[in-house]
Amino acid sequence: MIMPVKKYDIGWVDAFQSGKFYSLRVASRKMVLARREDEFFALRDVCPHQGAKLSSGLMTGEVVAEHPGQQPKLRREGEFLSCPWHGWKIDLRTGCSPLEESECVKVRRYEVHVEGERVLVVLSAKGGLRQSKLD
Amino acid sequence: MEAANSWTQLEWLDSDPRWRGSILVHLGDPEGSANEIRRLAGDQRFVQVLLMARSSAPYGKWQMDPIYAAACEAGLPIGIHFGGGGDVPITAVGWPSYYIEDHTGMTQAFEGQVISLVCEGVFVRFSELRVVLIEGGFAWLPARMWRLDKNYRGLRDEVPWLKKLPSEYILEHFRVTTQPMEEPSNSQHLLQILDMIGSDDFLMFSTRLPSLGF
Numbered sequence: 001m002i003m004p005v006k007k008y009d010i011g012w013v014d015a016f017q018s019g020k021f022y023s024l025r026v027a028s029r030k031m032v033l034a035r036r037e038d039e040f041f042a043l044r045d046v047c048p049h050q051g052a053k054l055s056s057g058l059m060t061g062e063v064v065a066e067h068p069g070q071q072p073k074l075r076r077e078g079e080f081l082s083c084p085w086h087g088w089k090i091d092l093r094t095g096c097s098p099l100e101e102s103e104c105v106k107v108r109r110y111e112v113h114v115e116g117e118r119v120l121v122v123l124s125a126k127g128g129l130r131q132s133k134l135d
Numbered sequence: 136m137e138a139a140n141s142w143t144q145l146e147w148l149d150s151d152p153r154w155r156g157s158i159l160v161h162l163g164d165p166e167g168s169a170n171e172i173r174r175l176a177g178d179q180r181f182v183q184v185l186l187m188a189r190s191s192a193p194y195g196k197w198q199m200d201p202i203y204a205a206a207c208e209a210g211l212p213i214g215i216h217f218g219g220g221g222d223v224p225i226t227a228v229g230w231p232s233y234y235i236e237d238h239t240g241m242t243q244a245f246e247g248q249v250i251s252l253v254c255e256g257v258f259v260r261f262s263e264l265r266v267v268l269i270e271g272g273f274a275w276l277p278a279r280m281w282r283l284d285k286n287y288r289g290l291r292d293e294v295p296w297l298k299k300l301p302s303e304y305i306l307e308h309f310r311v312t313t314q315p316m317e318e319p320s321n322s323q324h325l326l327q328i329l330d331m332i333g334s335d336d337f338l339m340f341s342t343r344l345p346s347l348g349f
Contacts, residue, residue: 088288
């Protein structure tokens with residue numbers, strides 16, 4: 001079944017800087033919007049751990065080192081959000097924490113489109129990311 | 136250490152085939168300790184490499200790696216036993232006055248060693264290493280696992296070599312002995328602790344005989 005969707009225009013592309021989070025309210029839903037170069041991500045602005053505002057968090061990546069003493073590297077920089085309260089990391093692409101496979105710690109994602117110079121968030125009739133046919 | 140271990144062989148292990156021994160090592164000489172472990176690896180009456188719970192530095196430090204490498208080569212676990220000391224106070228808040236404080240507070244040392252061994256990546260470098268916590272009890276363990284896992288979620292960038300939850304490393308690489316164990320007035324609480332640990336084969340039976348200690 002294809003859920004009906006609605007697109008919400010949230011602003012000019014240039015209004016959003018790369019590497020920053022923006023707290024938005026779209027159709028009464030609290031969202032955090034992130035821009036990474038030409039990509040946009042939108043997630044529910046609530047940490048699944050204890051409800052912190054993710055939009056106050058830090059944009060980061062994955063720290064990688066194979067053993068103590070090795071110079072760590074930052075991979076996938078700008079693709080993670082670190083929660084401001086307890087440092088939980090959320091993958092902006094999936095809404096998941098790298099540590100938790102359970103659905104109960106997944107952050108709801110919203111589809112974001114760029115049409116022309118405008119940024120649009122797509123919501124299904126029930127909200128959230130669902131299989132949808134776009135206009 | 137060579138003299139002490141050779142004495143163990145001559146005086147104890149040779150006197151009765153039922154005896155089993157621990158290889159003593161010198162923390163100030165990790166390479167020498169590794170050579171000693173290798174020297175005795177062929178004598179199967181030695182069943183572990185012995186460390187003491189208290190030390191001058193946590194056992195996860197990389198300087199200990201030669202000992203762990205040699206233990207893994209020999210197929211021997213590391214036994215961390217109640218006791219020991221170094222040039223640091225024996226509690227996390229300084230020197231206590233009475234033995235009851237010393238004895239009760241020994242769990243701080245066991246906790247510190249477990250946390251260090253996990254967080255400093257010892258089990259990443261030595262995936263076959265086994266560690267037995269001897270005479271440290273185990274009722275403290277579930278809370279330590281919860282706290283370590285919770286902190287790992289927020290602080291994992293500090294220890295990126297860990298690829299799974301710290302509690303998973305603990306359950307995979309550690310075992311604890313049963314004597315002495317904590318004795319709650321409600322014995323059901325002890326069973327609940329075992330449930331919280333979450334493993335059916337985490338305990339190793341021990342008696343501490345002939346010691347009459349509690």
